[in-house]
Amino acid sequence: MRNLIIFFRRYFNFFLFLLLEVICIVLVFQNNNLQRSAYLNSANDISGKMYDKYNNVQYYFHLKATNDSLVAENTRLHNAIRTSFDSVVTGTGLKIDTIRQYSDDTLHRVIGTQIRRYKYFEAKVINNSVNKPINYLTIHRGSLQGIRPNMGVISSSGVVGVVRSVSDNYAVVLSMLSKSNSVSISARLGQGKEMGSVHWDGDNATYAQLKDIPKSAKVHKGDTVVTSGFSALFPENIPIGYVDTVMLSDKAGTSFNIRLRLATNFYNVQYVYVIENLLKDEQQRLEDSTYKLIK
């Protein structure tokens, strides 16, 4: 026993070193769970508030770019709204009013979910990175304002990422710029509708890879690649990127490797929209029960 104590005293430093390293490694691995609570990340109160203060200053320098993107988006939405179309003949097509599905009071109760499937929240980006292997954005909107993990996040020009963890007033978004096998976005070609998946290769924040597009597809430079709408995170037809170069994955390969120029400019994203899928649980339940049946 005496010898044991002496042994421990002599190598105390080494044991302390091992203990601390083990704590660190455990933290690293715990962090890999997609669903985790938000104490020690940038969604917590201290760092969230400090990033908020920092952003107040830094935001000012991006006002011009932010305004431009908001005006561009407004134009796009004005072009899509129904009053922009000539509707003298009303009996030709079935038109569904998707506007009045919520009560007008502050509760925003859902009156009917038959038609409305997605609800959008705007959120301010207060921290962002693009040069790490796995990148995150911190947004100033949390569980008190209706954000929950696993909601899709888009910017005015395209897909941004997925909400990973939330605290009361902040949320951390796992950026699309994440070099990880678990982060891929279900995509399809805007023209031909062929399905594929988009990964980021960790190299450059303006490009990503689109895989699994069959060789039979007709792909041209500049074609839009949009979300497929299968994943329950994003509605369909939200731009992900534009085709830059097309290669065969190998000589005998049956699929293309396509390099995309990302639709979202991750260097200056200031505002994002968080998407709540109101029918997600129902879809998930049905899919899960079906998988169980097959097993």
Place this chain on the structure above:
Amino acid sequence: MSILLRNIIRFAFLLLIQVFVLNKILIHQLVSPYLYMLFILALPFNLPRPVVMLLGFLMGISLDMFSNTMGIHAAACVFVAYLRPFIINVLSPQGGFETTQKTPSMTSMGVSQFLIYAAVLVFLHHVVFFTLEVFGFGNPLYLMLKILLSTAASLILIVLYELLFFTKK
């Protein structure tokens, strides 16, 4: 200024510089400079080793909180803090460094000695940090380039910091 106060201020200053300036700078995908471990390098010579390690852990975990890299910075910092005394022992002349200068710096250790000291520890820090961050040796060339280029960038920053704050008397 007392050594304690000096170190507390340095802790806060380096953390803020790292989070709000260096982490925002985009030089290249391969170059990400880190200055914050200078806090561990510049702790007093005679500080007990467990204290150095605990302070290193504290510094690492504080930065992890800001950069969403839970535990990675802390692991690298603890590693550096553990190896620091060995490097100092190897580099110190007979009978240790002068007792008038209590912290490692260019003036107390000499320019070349300090550069070796900083280079070795910064390199080790980057090896641990980037290996954990990339997690895997799938692309060893990329990892090595990133470690080497980032070490060079960090060293330049450390030398600049030293020249700014530790002028020769």
